Amino acid sequence: xxxxxxxxxxxxxxxxxxxxxxxxxxxxxxxxxxxxxxxxxxxxxxxxxxxxxxxxxxxxxxxxxxxxxxxxxxxxxxxxxxxxxxxxxxxxxxxxxxxxxxxxxxxxxxxxxxxxxxxxxxxxxxxxxxxxxxxxxxxxxxxxxxxxxxxxxxxxxxxxxxxxxxxxxxxxxxxxxxxxxxxxxxxxxxxxxxxxxxxxxxxxxxxxxxxxxxxxxxxxxxxxxxxxxxxxxxxxxxxxxxxxxxxxxxxxxxxxxxxxxxxxxxxxxxxxxxxxxxxxxxxxxxxxxxxxxxxxxxxxxxxxxxxxxxxxxxxxxxxxxxxxxxxxxxxxxxxxxxxxxxxxxxxxxxxxxxxxxxxxxxxxxxxxxxxxxxxxxxxxxxxxxxxxxxxxxxxxxxxxxxxxxxxxxxxx
Amino acid sequence: xxxxxxxxxxxxxxxxxxxxxxxxxxxxxxxxxxxxxxxxxxxxxxxxxxxxxxxxxxxxxxxxxxxxxxxxxxxxxxxxxxxxxxxxxxxxxxxxxxxxxxxxxxxxxxxxxxxxxxxxxxxxxxxxxxxxxxxxxxxxxxxxxxxxxxxxxxxxxxxxxxxxxxxxxxxxxxxxxxxxxxxxxxxxxxxxxxxxxxxxxxxxxxxxxxxxxxxxxxxxxxxxxxxxxxxxxxxxxxxxxxxxxxxxxxxxxxxxxxxxxxxxxxxxxxxxxxxxxxxxxxxxxxxxxxxxxxxxxxxxxxxxxxxxxxxxxxxxxxxxxxxxxxxxxxxxxxxxxxxxxxxxxxxxxxxxxxxxxxxxxxxxxxxxxxxxxxxxxxxxxxxxxxxxxxxxxxxxxxxxxxxxxxxxxxxx
Numbered sequence: 063x064x065x066x067x068x069x070x071x072x073x074x075x076x077x078x079x080x081x082x083x084x085x086x087x088x089x090x091x092x093x094x095x096x097x098x099x100x101x102x103x104x105x106x107x108x109x110x111x112x113x114x115x116x117x118x119x120x121x122x123x124x125x126x127x128x129x130x131x132x133x134x135x136x137x138x139x140x141x142x143x144x145x146x147x148x149x150x151x152x153x154x155x156x157x158x159x160x161x162x163x164x165x166x167x168x169x170x171x172x173x174x175x176x177x178x179x180x181x182x183x184x185x186x187x188x189x190x191x192x193x194x195x196x197x198x199x200x201x202x203x204x205x206x207x208x209x210x211x212x213x214x215x216x217x218x219x220x221x222x223x224x225x226x227x228x229x230x231x232x233x234x235x236x237x238x239x240x241x242x243x244x245x246x247x248x249x250x251x252x253x254x255x256x257x258x259x260x261x262x263x264x265x266x267x268x269x270x271x272x273x274x275x276x277x278x279x280x281x282x283x284x285x286x287x288x289x290x291x292x293x294x295x296x297x298x299x300x301x302x303x304x305x306x307x308x309x310x311x312x313x314x315x316x317x318x319x320x321x322x323x324x325x326x327x328x329x330x331x332x333x334x335x336x337x338x339x340x341x342x343x344x345x346x347x348x349x350x351x352x353x354x355x356x357x358x359x360x361x362x363x364x365x366x367x368x369x370x371x372x373x374x375x376x377x378x379x380x381x382x383x384x385x386x387x388x389x390x391x392x393x394x395x396x397x398x399x400x401x402x403x404x405x406x407x408x409x410x411x412x413x414x415x416x417x418x419x420x421x422x423x424x425x426x427x428x429x430x431x432x433x434x435x436x437x438x439x440x441x442x443x444x445x446x447x448x449x450x451x452x453x454x455x456x457x458x459x460x461x462x463x464x465x466x467x468x469x470x471x472x473x474x
Numbered sequence: 475x476x477x478x479x480x481x482x483x484x485x486x487x488x489x490x491x492x493x494x495x496x497x498x499x500x501x502x503x504x505x506x507x508x509x510x511x512x513x514x515x516x517x518x519x520x521x522x523x524x525x526x527x528x529x530x531x532x533x534x535x536x537x538x539x540x541x542x543x544x545x546x547x548x549x550x551x552x553x554x555x556x557x558x559x560x561x562x563x564x565x566x567x568x569x570x571x572x573x574x575x576x577x578x579x580x581x582x583x584x585x586x587x588x589x590x591x592x593x594x595x596x597x598x599x600x601x602x603x604x605x606x607x608x609x610x611x612x613x614x615x616x617x618x619x620x621x622x623x624x625x626x627x628x629x630x631x632x633x634x635x636x637x638x639x640x641x642x643x644x645x646x647x648x649x650x651x652x653x654x655x656x657x658x659x660x661x662x663x664x665x666x667x668x669x670x671x672x673x674x675x676x677x678x679x680x681x682x683x684x685x686x687x688x689x690x691x692x693x694x695x696x697x698x699x700x701x702x703x704x705x706x707x708x709x710x711x712x713x714x715x716x717x718x719x720x721x722x723x724x725x726x727x728x729x730x731x732x733x734x735x736x737x738x739x740x741x742x743x744x745x746x747x748x749x750x751x752x753x754x755x756x757x758x759x760x761x762x763x764x765x766x767x768x769x770x771x772x773x774x775x776x777x778x779x780x781x782x783x784x785x786x787x788x789x790x791x792x793x794x795x796x797x798x799x800x801x802x803x804x805x806x807x808x809x810x811x812x813x814x815x816x817x818x819x820x821x822x823x824x825x826x827x828x829x830x831x832x833x834x835x836x837x838x839x840x841x842x843x844x845x846x847x848x849x850x851x852x853x854x855x856x857x858x859x860x861x862x863x864x865x866x867x868x869x870x871x872x873x874x875x876x877x878x879x880x881x882x883x884x885x886x
Contacts, residue, residue, distance in 0.1 A: 151698070151745050193747050256703030273702060277748065286563070288856045289737035289760045290685060291668030291829030294727045296853060301738055302724045305717035312714045315706045325701035326713055327748045329741065333563050335605050336689065336739045336758040337831075338856045346748040348701045417703030419749075441708060443700040444750045 064406055066174050068463050070456025073166040077455065080106060080146070080162060081154040090446025091154055095147040095189035095200075096124070096225060101232035103146045107161065107186060114168050116184070120236025123204045123211055124188035124229050127243065130168050132181040132470065138246035140178070140470040141429075142167065142462060143185030144421060145201070150193055153448025155438065155455070160251045161186050163459040167466055179471035180246050187421040188229075195225045197277070197385050202421035204240045206428045211240055245429035247396050247469040250422040251458045252433060253450045257441025258414060265457045266404040267414035267435030270397050272423050273321060273350040274357045274389035280307060280368065283378035286333055286341025297339055301331055303375050304343040310367045311347055314360050321415050323350040324360065352389050352415045390416075390423045396432035396469070403434075403464030409457050418443075434461050478586050479819075480875050482868025485578040489867065492518060492558070492574060493566040502858025503566050507559040507601035507612075508536070508637065513644035515558045519573065519598060526580050528596070532648025535616045535623055536600035536641050539655065542580050544593040544882065550658035552590070552882040553841075554579065554874060555597035556833060557613070562605055565860025567850065567867070572663045573598050575871040579878055591883035592658050599833040600641075607637045609689070609797050614833035616652045618840045623652055657841035659808050659881040662834040663870045664845060665862045669853025670826060677869045678816040679826035679847030682809050684835050685733060685762040686769045686801035692719060692780065695790035698745055698753025709751055713743055715787050716755040722779045723759055726772050733827050735762045736772065764801050764827045802828075802835045808844030808881070815846075815876030821869050830855075846873050 083102045084093035093099045104126065108118050111128035118128045129139065144160025164184030171182065187205070192198025195217040203209040215226030229235040254260075259267050284298035308326050315324030328346040347364065351357040365381055372379035404411040414435055416423070422433045436458035439449040495514045496505035505511045516538065520530050523540035530540045541551065556572025576596030583594065599617070604610025607629040615621040627638030641647040666672075671679050696710035720738050727736030740758040759776065763769040777793055784791035816823040826847055828835070834845045848870035851861040 149745070149747060149750065156700075192749070196748070198749070254703060255700040256705065257708050258703075258705070275702070285854065286857045287854045288667040288830055289739055290687070290735060290762050290831065291666060291670075291855075292735070292853055293668065293670070293732060294724075294735060295731075296669050299724070299737070301720060301741065305720040308713060308717040309721070312706075312711070319707075320705060323702060323704070323706060325711070325749070325751055327701055327743075327750050327752060328746050329713065329743045331739075331741045333561070334740050335561065335856070336608075337604075337610070337737070337760050338561065338739050339737055340739060341857065348749050350702050418700055419702065441699065441704055442697065443703075444747070445698045445753070 066170065068166050068170045068456065068459045070452060072169065073163060073455055073459050074452045076162045076165065077154060077158060080158055084148065086151060086446050088446040090448065091148045091152050092150055093146065093148045094150065094194040095191065096228035096232055100147055104186065104234060107146065110165055111184065114165065114172060116168060119238050120234055121238040121240040122236055123201050123214065123240040124234040124236065125201045125205055125240065126186040128184045130171065130182045132178045134179055135181055137180035138244040139181040139183040140247050140466050141183040141185055141245045142249045142466060143187065144250050144252060145187045145190035147189055147191050149191050149444045151446050152444055153446060155253045155448055155450045156255065156443050157190055159253060159450065159455055163251045163462050166459050167463045170463060176472060182466060182470055190421055194219045199419055199421055199424055202424035206424040207241055208424055208427065248422065248425045248429045248431045249396065249462055249465050250420060250433045251462045252420060252435060253438040253443060254435040255418050255438060255443035259435060259437035260441060262412055264412045265409040265436065265454060266411040266461055268397060268401045268404065268411055269416050269433035269435055270392055270413050271352050272390040272416035273352050274354055275387040275419060276349045276357060276361055276383060277385040278347040279382045279384055280345055280347060281380045282343045284341050287339045289337045289339050292339060298377050299339050300343040300377060301340040303371060303377050304345060306371060307368060311364065314363050318351060318356055318360060321352050321417060322356060322360065323417060350417060354389050387419060387423065390426050392426060392432045393430035396430050399465040399468040400432050400434050400461060402468060403461040406464055407460050409461065434458050478582065480578050480582045480868065480871045482864060484581065485575060485867055485871050486864045488574045488577065489566060489570060492570055496560065498563060498858050500858040502860065503560045503564050504562055505558065505560045506562065506606040507603065508640035508644055512559055516646060519558065522577055523596065526577065526584060528580060531650050532646055533650040533652040534648055535613050535626065535652040536646040536648065537613045537617055537652060538598040540596045542583065542594045544590045546591055547593055549592035550656040551593040551595040552659050552878050553595040553597055553657045554661045554878060555599065556662050556664060557599045557602035559601055559603050561603050561856045563858050564856055565858060567665045567860055567862045568667065568855050569602055571665060571862065571867055575663045575874050578871050579875045582875060588884060594878060594882055602833055606631045611831055611833055611836055614836035618836040619653055620836055620839065660834065660837045660841045660843040661808065661874055661877050662832060662845045663874045664832060664847060665850040665855060666847040667830050667850060667855035671847060671849035672853060674824055675822065676824045677821040677848065677866060678823040678873055680809060680813045680816065680823055681828050681845035681847055682804055682825050683764050684802040684828035685764050686766055687799040687831060688761045688769060688773055688795060689797040690759040691794045691796055692757055692759060693792045694755045696753050699751045701749040701751050704751060710789055711751050712755040712789060713752040715783060715789050716757060718783060719780060723776065726775050730763055730768055730772060733764050733829060734768060734772065735829060762829060766801050799831060799835065802838050804838060804844045805842035808842050811877040811880040812844050812846050812873060814880060815873040818876050819872050821873065846870050
């Protein structure tokens with residue numbers, strides 16, 4: 063089977079067609095989980111899969127599985143996939159590439175009339191981004207048993223709509239139980255979302271591990287007061303204190319190279335009025351590292367700094383850990399299948415660590431898993447200008463095809 | 475007239491009655507300019523003034539003037555007042571005390587059947603706080619000719635409602651022209667909104683001057699990108715840069731004691747998502763100082779720092795000055811009338827600078843003006859816990875009575 067290849071032009075056209083749903087003025091996508099636009103994207107995917115001869119099943123958290131039968135349908139399927147939802151001002155590739163590359167693999171197998179031993183599946187995980195409903199990676203997390211489905215269905219967006227009700231409303235609350243769906247292997251193709259492959263001039267990233275993560279909420283409580291007549295020494299300005307913590311978080315990230323990362327992405331100032339000293343500031347912290355010990359050390363540095371600052375300033379500084387993910391080592395056989403696929407197709411490759419969270423990280427808890435990265439321009443993602451070239455998308459999809467063939471086996 | 479005094483109990487009851495309109499759970503008030511609650515507050519004030527025998531006129535920007543005739547009604551009135559609108563989570567005293575103390579002066583003159591030479595007026599200025607419609611001190615600013623009335627009427631709140639339309643809607647777009655309303659003198663009683671009188675154990679602040687102010691908007695433009703896989707050295711994190719500027723603004727404030735102040739009260743982070751590096755941060759700066767030269771120096775320090783930081787970080791840092799107010803010296807005769815009133819009533823007094831903006835600062839541009847401050851608990855205002863004691867409110871009102879009598883003259 064070394065001579066078959068996917069159709070890079072068809073993959074690109076399919077990506078651009080999907081990108082019309084929720085297209086933004088600057089060339090990105092806004093297709094938030096379980097909105098009408100998410101439904102439109104899902105409907106389009108289902109129609110494409112059915113045209114390719116697949117049956118599509120939906121589980122109770124809205125994950126979708128499009129199946130191409132194998133020769134031996136008692137074998138666990140070899141599965142690939144990712145997500146169709148985007149960030150509020152997201153791009154056309156994050157998640158979508160992994161889903162539509164899976165569809166392109168099916169179309170290629172059809173074109174070449176390849177019968178695999180095991181069935182091949184393409185799946186779409188619900189709400190990977192976690193921006194409308196927190197936390198992220200809900201569909202794969204429920205699938206892997208990391209989240210309780212009833213708690214996840216009760217999650218609310220800022221308007222008070224629950225995830226469960228929105229799933230019903232758009233018609234994607236399926237009747238299959240979420241989880242217990244066996245997989246022989248799981249592969250996920252994704253843009254790198256970082257600048258390393260581009261800087262190293264490599265086409266394929268063979269992803270051997272993924273960063274652990276810690277998510278925190280920090281609340282600084284000072285005292286709101288009038289910005290004019292309150293003398294500087296008498297102030298308890300929560301934003302001045304929060305700003306110091308932002309600086310310290312940035313320092314912690316810089317002091318754990320090359321994969322350590324620490325970010326404040328969200329901040330809410332109260333009462334947020336021009337002539338009032340802020341009395342309260344709430345902000346998020348996102349810390350990542352591929353080694354559990356280093357990640358724990360980063361957290362401890364943050365906590366110690368906040369405790370000291372609270373004493374120095376006589377303000378409340380409350381650090382609350384809201385979510386954590388252990389570092390992941392992917393499956394050796396699956397990683398080998400990716401490496402061999404890249405070698406077979408003659409693409410420049412390198413080993414890489416995933417800095418971002420991906421559905422594959424939860425799936426790895428219940429099935430042998432690996433990931434494939436392709437470069438994205440300037441390492442930028444979660445932004446409208448996010449871009450991956452047609453050639454890189456095609457290369458990643460080609461490696462995905464061969465990794466799937468490696469694991470599914472061919473009947474010929 | 476040295477033996478007449480205001481009724482502190484009646485003043486307090488009147489304050490507490492007004493505070494029911496827009497009362498908040500923690501004992502504060504939320505009565506934003508030109509809302510239904512503002513209308514209720516205005517209606518109540520009008521009914522009280524009419525019961526006290528005053529006629530009430532309204533000008534085209536919604537400023538209200540309640541007039542008690544004098545012996546010689548060709549004389550320009552001696553006017554006092556302040557505002558009834560509050561901050562979003564404001565207190566019961568800021569502004570309201572100045573208005574209702576004026577009403578209490580009228581009631582006291584009635585009780586004692588005092589006929590003044592000049593008429594006495596109590597006025598309410600429209601939208602002093604400037605939080606629903608920016609900028610602040612709109613009514614007095616239009617009155618003094620500092621603002622163009624058509625531009626002010628076109629100001630929009632965050633819902634897109636214009637000030638002009640809201641003024642019509644609540645029935646307070648009056649038929650008197652705004653401005654050109656002569657005053658023999660203007661006095662404004664206000665809580666200090668700072669901790670100085672309390673710390674010095676003085677009951678009355680004789681306000682000789684007011685801080686100049688500069689308001690700025692700063693926009694930091696970096697690049698939004700994924701918080702996981704973007705290596706720390708490759709980031710253009712707008713919030714990290716904004717946080718440095720917040721620290722510098724705080725330093726500038728601290729380095730201009732005792733009256734210099736510098737505050738970031740408002741901040742908006744984009745896209746404000748937990749796992750996205752912020753690409754853009756917009757925030758406000760409020761700088762104040764009683765000396766024009768020092769204020770200009772503070773501004774220059776800010777601009778230089780932002781220019782340097784923009785170069786160092788290769789991010790956009792745009793500083794835009796949106797409003798300015800020169801430092802004010804109040805009228806010597808009016809200030810003397812306040813000082814003599816405090817001496818006559820035997821209250822501990824001190825000279826003080828106003829750190830906050832007040833309607834009196836605009837009125838001072840067109841009429842002889844002075845202010846009277848009373849202490850507020852812990853110097854806190856613009857907050858629900860803002861508090862001034864019954865005794866201090868009464869003392870301030872008593873000094874106001876005698877300052878007005880000093881300027882209006884008595885026929886007896």
